[in-house]
Amino acid sequence: MNNFKKCKIDLKQYLKKRREVVNQVLNKYLKCNNKSPRVIQQSMRYSVFSGGKRLRPILVLCAAEICGRGGYKKALAPACALEMIHAYSLIHDDLPAMDNDDYRRNKLxxxxxxxxxxxxxxxxxxxxxxxxxxxxDLWVKKEMISELAKAAGREQMLGGQVEDIQNSGCKGKRIKSKNEKTRNVKKINYIHACKTGALIKTSLKMGAMAVNASKKQIKALEEYGKNIGLAFQVMDDVLDVVGNKKKLGKRGSDFDNSKLTYPLIYGVEKSKEKAVKLVEKAKQDLSVFGQKANILKKIADYLINREY
Amino acid sequence: MNNFKKCKIDLKQYLKKRREVVNQVLNKYLKCNNKSPRVIQQSMRYSVFSGGKRLRPILVLCAAEICGRGGYKKALAPACALEMIHAYSLIHDDLPAMDNDDYRRNKLxxxxxxxxxxxxxxxxxxxxxxxxxxxxDLWVKKEMISELAKAAGREQMLGGQVEDIQNSGCKGKRIKSKNEKTRNVKKINYIHACKTGALIKTSLKMGAMAVNASKKQIKALEEYGKNIGLAFQVMDDVLDVVGNKKKLGKRGSDFDNSKLTYPLIYGVEKSKEKAVKLVEKAKQDLSVFGQKANILKKIADYLINREY
Structure with missing residues (x-):
């Protein structure tokens, strides 16, 4: 199962295989039955099976594989839970009262x-x-449920979303002073760390916790998670500006809604540089794992080189 | 602590005391701090402290008192969790896309x-x-968290809400055949059992589980919960028709939105009779507890004699 020690791992192949595992288990969890109204089952499936990358669940599985000896099986439930929370957050984010997006991943x-x-x-x-x-789930401990709730709650993911909404309407506003720029940098870092970063960081933490990883291992994965989470969102902001509907699967509503974004503060090129630096930092965080962490390093690189 | 054996309990006094305990603990859980945006903390408090009866948490505490020997303390966390889930469900129910209510309990x-x-x-x-x-929480077991999630999820509370929305638009529709009436009775019982009944039933179950009650005790409380839950909702429907804004604290949006309700199928008087019968059944369910259950019997009576 664990082939991380081999230096040459085909990332595409690895991601595809793990994505298939995640999809299979999600499919089992979301199997239609007659215990609830059909329409809610269909709509849950519609959003969960809309072609996502499964980044968060793959990170859960990967963390479990790196820290444990039994592969990723003990981490399947938290992996699927994290993907469902991610899917819910997108559904509510897209609502007319929020970002008012008509399309995501080229689907309504x-x-x-x-x-x-x-x-x-x-x-x-x-x-x-x-x-x-x-x-x-048999393998999930109570403190993992608490971790999940904290990551998804008002002090992390939802807090980021609240701050994001409150900072809409920045378009056209010139950043005049150095102080204003500092304030905005602080805000955008908070928003990104919470809104996107929290679930990514927690994915790694929960995968590690599922296999009883050591505190040192958990800490290293958390740091890595924080850095790739921010890098991922910076690149998302960049792609929202330079991407097009076809590749991103949505119109760039963040730009329409004039939200506070990295490119708005730093410009596109400088934002890309920031993302690269964050990924370098993330890779250093993994030193405790040696070559076992190669796959996570490749994932970090992939996140800033993706086109959507 | 346990004064249930005394036949004469002042219900008003009991409810007031327990409400105060619940409010104190909720206040502690929702204390403002600088860990999340101020506005979300304020809006959470606004909805939770909007003058609710605290029926669900009081039922949690009461079940714990009846089944255990140490009073209600071990059940405080589930009690507050249930009240928060109740509060969230009302906030989302009131949204323009759902019931579109401007007022609840005389507040915006x-x-x-x-x-x-x-x-x-x-x-x-x-x-x-x-x-x-x-x-x-120290006293909460994993199976209690599962119980809570099930009660609040698509197979119970949310399922009821989905069915409720799908059956809006019944006003003016005459119930023509016996078959149609049977179908509607089935639907309304499902909606009420899920939308309101699930959390009430689970309140009693979680209180009992918190103090390691026997299966027999849990079963009895669940049955009681099912029956008072339905009785409570039938009376809510009735009050929505005959009540006024001042007492109910909201306009009767269920009638405006033409939802399927008990009075629509049976008329007001027959609906009241149904509620009385359900309460009688609920009281019989408690026989296993003897006089200890007097307070729950009084609560059942109170639910159908309330004016709001």
Missing amino acids: TSHKKFGEAMAILTGDALLTYAFQIVAD | TSHKKFGEAMAILTGDALLTYAFQIVAD
Whole structure:
């Protein structure tokens, strides 16, 4: 199972295989039955199976593989829970009252497909089901559920989303003073660390916790997670500006909504440089694992070289 | 602590005392700090401290008192978690895309006070925090977290809400055949059992589980919970028709939105009779507890005699 020691790992192949595993388990968790209204089951499936990269669950599995000896099986439930929380956050983010996006990954957003009420309830259902999955799983410990709730809650993911919304409307506003720039940098780092970073960091932490990793290992993976999380979001901002609808699968609503973004503060090129530096830092964080961490290093590189 | 054996319990006094305990603990859980944006903390507090009866948490505490020997202390975390989930469900129910209510308990609803985006996020935050509270609590077992997630999820509370929304638009529709009436009775029982009943039933179950109650005790409390949950909702429907804004604290949006309700199928008087019968059944369910259950019997009576 563990082939991380070999230096030459085909990343594409690795990601594809893990994606398949995640999809299979998600499919099992979201199998339609007659225990709830059909429409909510369909809408949950619609959003979860809309072609996501499965970055978060893959990071969960990868962390478990690196820290444990038994592969990734003990981390499958938290992996799927994290993907469901990610899917719920996108559904609610896309709502008319938030980013008002009609498309995501080239498909209609949940509220465009199922109506606004159903989209709100679908997000709620995915969030709730994520906690059920981990609570029902044999390998999940109570402190992992607490970790998940903290990452998704007001002090992390939701806090970032609140701050993001409150800082909409920056377009056209020239950043005049150095002080203003410092304030904005602080804000954008907070937003990104919370809104995107929290779930990515927690993915690595939960994978490690699932296999009883040492404190040192958990700390290293958390640091790596923080850095790639920020790099990932910086690149997302960049792609939102330079990407196009076809590749990104959505129109660049962050730019339309005039949100505070890295390119707005630093410009596109400087933002890219920041992302590269963060990825270098992330790779250094993994030194404790030696060659076993090669795959995570490759994932870090991939995140800033992707086109969507 | 346990004064249930005395036949004469002043219900009003009991409810007041327990409400104070619940409010104190909720206040502690929702204390403002600088770990998340101020506005989300304020909006969470606004909805949780909007003058609710605290029925669900009181039922949690009561079940723990009846089944255990150490009073209600071990059940405080689940009690508060259930109230937060109740509060989140009301915030999302009131949204323009759902019931579109401007007032609840004579106060502006969350989206009217803080805007729609913040209301959605506040609901999300309360739901997430509820799971954090139980996961962090010493006395809560993993199976209790699973129980909570199931009750709040697509197969129970959210399933009821989905069905409720899908059955809006019944006003003016005459119920023509016996078959149609049977179908509607089935639907309304499902909606009520899920949308309101699930959290009430689970309140009793979690209180009992917190003090390691026997299977027989848990079963009895669940049955009681099912019956008072339905009775409570039938009376809510009735009050929505005959109540007024002042007492109910909201306009009767269920009637405006033409939802499927008990009075729509049976008429007001027959609905009241149904509620009385359900309460009688609920009281019989408690026979296993003897006089210790007097307070729960009084609560059952109170639920159908209330004016709001």
